[in-house]
Amino acid sequence: MDLEEKLSILAAAAKYDASCASSGSEGRAGKSGSAAPGGLGYxxxxxxxxxxxxxxxxxxxxxxxxxxxxxxxxxxxxNRVSSDIPRASFTSQELVDLTVEFYRRNYIEGLFLSSGIFSDPDVVMEKLIQTARALRTQGAFGGYIHLKIIPGSGEKLIREAGLWADRLSVNIELPTAGSLKKLAPQKDGKVIFGAMGEVNDTEREYGEDRKTMRSVPEFAPSGQSTQLVIGASPEDDRTIINLSGALYRKFGLRRVYYSAFTPAGGTGGPPDPRLPDIAAPPVKREHRLYQADWLLRFYHFTPQEVLDGDTPFLDTLIDPKAAWALRHLEFFPVEVIRASYEDLLRVPGIGAVSARRIVEVRRGSAFGAASRSLSFDRLRRLGVTLKRARYFITIAGAFIDRAADAGRLRSILAGLDGEGLQLPLFDF
Ligand code: SF4
Structure with missing residues (x-):
């Protein structure tokens, strides 16, 4: 099999791993037409x-x-063993040559490398490390490297992987041991958590050593991430968000990626009887989970606040921050002149950037001056989405709109849903 064919098979096979946020993009080669579709430069x-x-x-x-x-x-x-698809494998040298070539042509800034478990986990992990090591040493490759950790590979290999890679990831895939057993019977949650723990401990150890010894190398400076498949198993959003919260706390993960389950594994082949019969990937649910995850990481929400005991699933019509606000109307209105940064973050329509700007403007003004300088128009210029925030704030006691009842507000906010909300820079 020639290299182009391998490239086409193994790029398509990697497509469903979301732990490097993926988006197909037409690159310079495609636009200029300097390489044909399917060719090495495409x-x-x-x-x-x-x-x-x-x-x-x-x-x-x-x-x-x-x-x-x-x-x-x-x-x-x-890529499961029972899937009837063409199979291929690179050699480490082929991967090094390809990556360096793409890098030199300016098509890429780095490599994301994972693998099927074609042999013992240590053997597979060693191949990935060998590739990264050769890229750094032979190829003098200074670009970004994201390596997948193969669960079950030894501690020594995990420690070496982080010395060559910028980011490591171990995919947890399913939120409970029961679902793993049913849908990924050869995988073991304890082994996956063990690998995450090893990455986290080593990251901390190197970080500590680097404080006192300048010669200590960096270990996975972009940290670790993981992926969860959404909709292949019956767990609710609360279980997923609780798990994500625990992963951030316990293992210091930088990102949890959510990947909407694609029926028939994207092959168009017959569905596996272990899987639910759904017509299309649950992309709306995936989007809501990303928004909820954003609340955990940047908006100081706890998993229990995002989804409390009575609400197992995220609202599909409004974003999770708006949903929290409607469950807690007693918290509003928030007085913009006095509210803490954390309280400003709770207001639908005020994001992390606009909350910070409000605090900076206030810092430079006495109370009276702040109330004059923070008009509703000024808030808009500071980045506040007033269409959403107007029901939840006052400036020196003045409202734009008094909060109507929760039901009415929900339909207003549902009508605004999606306006200006873009991951990952959206303010909601
Ligand atoms: S281990 Fe499971 S998820 Fe990973 S490539 Fe193999 S079948 Fe796919």
Whole structure:
């Protein structure tokens, strides 16, 4: 099999891993026509995705599997052993050459590398490390590297992976041990958590050492992430959000990615009887989970606040912050002149950026001056979405609109849903 064919198979096989946020994009080669679709220089066919580095830069990554040969039979995965698809494997040298070539041509800024479990976990992990090591040493590759940790691989290999990679990820895939047992019977939650713990402990250890010894190398400076498949198993959103909260707390994860389950694993083949019979991937649910996750990471919400005991699923019509506000109308109106940064963050329509700007404007003014300088018009200019915030705030006691009852507000906010809401920079 030639390299182009391998590239096409192994880029397509990596497509369903969301733990590097993916988006097919027409690259320079595609636009200029300098390479034919399917050719080595054709960015879209080669599976270029976009991801965010630890310092918030968006980078384009060549997203590939080392091999799509897999001994496991995860029901939701196109690469499972029982799936009738063409199989291929790279060699480490092929991957190094490809990555360096794409990097030199400026098509990519880094590599995302995962693999099917084609052999013992240590053997597979060693191949991924060998590729990253050769890229850094032989290829003098200074770009971004995201390596998948193969659960079950030894501690020594996990520790070495973080010395070559910027980011590591271990996919948890399903939210409970019961669902793992049913849909991914060869996977073990304890082993997955063990690998996350090892990454976290090593990250901390290197961080501590680097405070006192300048020669200590960085270990996975962009941290670790994971992926959860949404809709392949029956767990509710509350279970998923509680799990994400625990992963952020316990293992210091930078990101949890949510991937809407694609029926028939994207193959168009017959559905696996272990899976639910759904017509289309639950993308709206995935979107709401990302919004809820944003509340955990940047808006100081706890998982229990995002979804309390009475609400197992996120509201599909309004975003989770608006839903919290409607469940807690007693919290409003928030007085913009006095409210803390944390309270401002609770207001629908005020995001992290606009809350910070409000606090900065107030810091430079006495109370009377602040009430004059913070007009509703000024709030709009500071980035507040007044269409949403107007029902929840006062300025020096003045309302734009008094909050109507929760039912009426819900239909107003549902009508505004999606306006100006874009991940990952949206303010809601
Ligand atoms: S281990 Fe499971 S999820 Fe990973 S490639 Fe194999 S079948 Fe797919």
């Amino acid at each position: 960015r879209e066919a080669a599976g270029v995705c976009h991801s965010w580095t630890g310092d918030g830069r968006c980078v384009s990554l060549l997203k590939l599997l080392y091999s799509n040969v897999c001994r496991f039979d995860c029901a939701y995965c196109v």
